[in-house]
Amino acid sequence: MKGTGMTSQKKLLISRKAIANRVKELAAQISRDYVDKNPLLVAILKGAFIFLADLARAVDYPVQVDFVRLRSYGAGTTTSGEVHITKDVELPIKGRHVLVVEDIVDAGLTLDFLLGHLASHQPASLKICCLIDKKERRQVEVPLDYVGFTVEKGFLVGYGLDSGENLRTLPDIYEIVE
Numbered sequence: 001m002k003g004t005g006m007t008s009q010k011k012l013l014i015s016r017k018a019i020a021n022r023v024k025e026l027a028a029q030i031s032r033d034y035v036d037k038n039p040l041l042v043a044i045l046k047g048a049f050i051f052l053a054d055l056a057r058a059v060d061y062p063v064q065v066d067f068v069r070l071r072s073y074g075a076g077t078t079t080s081g082e083v084h085i086t087k088d089v090e091l092p093i094k095g096r097h098v099l100v101v102e103d104i105v106d107a108g109l110t111l112d113f114l115l116g117h118l119a120s121h122q123p124a125s126l127k128i129c130c131l132i133d134k135k136e137r138r139q140v141e142v143p144l145d146y147v148g149f150t151v152e153k154g155f156l157v158g159y160g161l162d163s164g165e166n167l168r169t170l171p172d173i174y175e176i177v178e
């Protein structure tokens, strides 16, 4: 069955152990940087939900979380450039220290759009934490403040990343190979 991962080959790229170690390191850095700042972690649905859950719990103190959902028009594995918000943040972000949590940055269009939207609400600070910085197809430079892993290219699944809504819940990250 196409798209279910039943037939496509996948290659283990980042193990759950490597992810857990890196998430711990990122959380330690975030804990230091945001101490006494009452940060608000804003995750982009759906892909970032697992990363957010692990990251937020690894921060040394309780943090607030919120979610946005974005739709980018384009078929298959590429983005077209047009991004819409289908679910906005619900907590007021004016004056807050906002840390956007994203699964993977590819063209950069999704984050570029979201940053502009969030910035218009005047947060005290606005930074980005992404698990994976995928470099090859970047179209817009976005400032990535915290990066888990850098990859050059490839289509990845697992740990929140999906292929047509499939394979999101795999605990490790795989590259789909044709």
Ligand code: IMP
Residues within 6 Å of the ligand: 047, 072, 079, 102, 103, 104, 105, 106, 107, 108, 109, 110, 111, 134, 154, 155, 156, 157, 161, 162, 163
């Ligand atoms: P972009 O940076 O505007 O291209 O959009 C990034 C979004 O595209 C991510 O949040 C994912 O939802 C999706 N995406 C990009 N690359 C991958 C991938 O390798 N696997 C799964 N989703 C991806």
Ligand code: MG
Residues within 6 Å of the ligand: 044, 045, 046, 047, 048, 102, 103, 104
């Ligand atoms: Mg995403």
